[in-house]
Amino acid sequence: MQNQLFIHNTLSRKKELFEPINPPFAGMYVCGPTVYGDPHLGHARPAITFDLVFRYLLHLEYKVRYVRNITDVGHLVADLDEGEDKIAVKARVEQVEPMEIAQYYADRYFIFMDALNVKRPSIEPRASGHMIEQIVMVGKILDAGYAYEVNGSVYFDVEKYSKSYDYGKLSGRVLEDLISNTRSLEGQDEKRNAADFALWKKAQPEHIMRWPSPWGDGFPGWHLECSAMSTKYLGEYFDIHGGGMDLLFPHHESEIAQCQAAIGHESVKYWMHNNMITINGQKMGKSLGNFITLDEFFTGKHASLQQAYSPMTIRFFILQAHYRSTVDFSNEALQAAEKGLKKLVAGYETLMKLSPSPMASNPSPPAPLPGGEGSVPGGEGRIAAIQRDCYNAMNDDFNSPMVIASLFEGVRIINTVADKKDTLTAPELELLKNIFDTFLFDILGLKNEKANDQGELLDGLMQLVLSIRQKSRETKDWGTSDQIRDALQKLQIVVKDGKDGTAWDVG
């Protein structure tokens, strides 16, 4: 299987062939959460997007090191006093240690990401644990002459940097516009230029989170941790840097500048950005107050939710859109996703019960291949065509919606065979199972939730109940038969009479 993976690089705004710097190794850094609130649907998007990338790279047998940070220090609160640290603010309100808050929400984040079947990254470094690296990096930027110190704070000199390099290359911004359009914030007079950003901020006396540095007690600037930690764990030049589109500017733009200034060259080969989740066409975000937490989704306890949605429904909902598109939240869309996923999983369960036919399956013309490359002489089988479509979709910038569409094609065939209107040979059946195992479970990372909450006890009971019902059906005792069916219905168990006996399903 020849795999030519193309990745949309935000830097070039084009799809580029993925060629790792040091194969078979691949390094990926993704901006993780700021742990000062419960994870919401917006957090799920990048986690799932880059989980898909992680899983696919692993499938392609790259040796991947995936680093996703935990931000537990450093971000400013815009509408409060300058220099306040988000986590410190909340800590004072609740009268607990800042690190206690950070620990609590980091744990919550892990719990919900686990529920979404997001693989744990290789390393999850915390900003607070990398003060030395950050301070060293500030020192390097100062030494290189691209930063200046004022009153115990250190700022990046964007204007000077722009004389040699292109600040704005990632986001497409022009420095003059930045200078003329940046709002004036309190305390900005310390900066030489409005476009400059803090590398190190002096801590005010009341500031709880503070660390000693050559410039006095303070805390690191907004963009520093990612540069310091990606360099530490992935090296001065690595393959993929990911994050949400809202981080493009100024965060990632500034990361580029910091690395260029500190190291002498850029550090990222491919920049990837996932798009936002919207609610009523607006971004779902903490600051807008229109976010729904994952906990609320899983329990259904939110005014906007008509029902609870399972973790896999959320995952499937997100994967049904391409990662660079916005996804609009609605109950209708989630319910459609829930049904679609159920159909897919049910198809897989049916597949496991199918027996092969010794005969060749119905001949169907192979799908035409673009350019004719890779076509199989004598006609490619329709199952192989599904597999090929899945790979092509993944290789085309991780097009998960296309993968899902191909899997549905597989489901159609499975159901037709189960209906005895078609047959599959043993090799075809094997290949189909392999496709589902690989793409549905390994790569898309979906799992059969039903299998988890239904133990052997329930299974045995259902066998018993259905065999009794079957007997009454054989004697045409429809009253008893329907009574059982109706009673089960009330318990959310759906009875499905088929040609080969009766199946059942929860929900």
Place this chain on the structure above:
RNA sequence: GGUUUCGUGGCCGAGUGGCUAGGCAGCGGUCUGCAAAACCGUCCACAGCGGUUCGACUCCGCUCGAAACCUCCA
């Protein structure tokens, strides 16, 4: 105002210079004791106006509309 992106059928969402997305919902049928499920068929489309082209939903321009970023945010 600037930067970036987008506008696809009842809903969600792919894709392409000439040919099917897919899911959910609807309609008709097959199957079934009935129902459900499943399968088959079917309806509904590419914001508007120009241009390029033999041909554009797809390329170009304009208009209208939307979003993100420019301030912490995934």
